[in-house]
Amino acid sequence: MGAKLSGGGGSKxxxxxxxxxNVTPFVDIMLVLLIIFMVAAPMATVSVEVQMPTAVAPPQQNPPxxxxxxIQEDGDVFIGDGPTSVDSMGADLKRLIGKRNPDEERIFIRADKKVRYGTFMEVMNALQDSGFYSVALVGEDGNK
Structure with missing residues (x-):
């Protein structure tokens, strides 16, 4: 005594x-991923405005x-998005990296192309005095 579930002839x-x-679950997942990326993308960028000179070296892989x-044109120095000074930069960096070893930590320097060389060297000397010896200079990609 079974009930016929669908269609015309044939057995019961x-x-x-x-x-x-059914594309509804697919659309739901895509919308959730879109929202996640829309929220996460602005947090992954640095919002300090600098005009960097172009670089022709091949880009290196970034650390995690x-x-x-x-360093802005007027000499203001920032770590990430937070302002700092050359005198307190070493302590701020050590607080930022926590228990990681400063010798193994690579620091990326972004400087406006109109920054005075003396200001740039003050930052480099402050990094070396604080134990940060692995420094990378960031420039705009000149291969565009």
Missing amino acids: FQIEQNSEI KPVYIS
């Missing part, structure tokens, strides 16, 4: 196949969580 146990694809020092 025959079920017709539904060949339509890079530390950026930005």
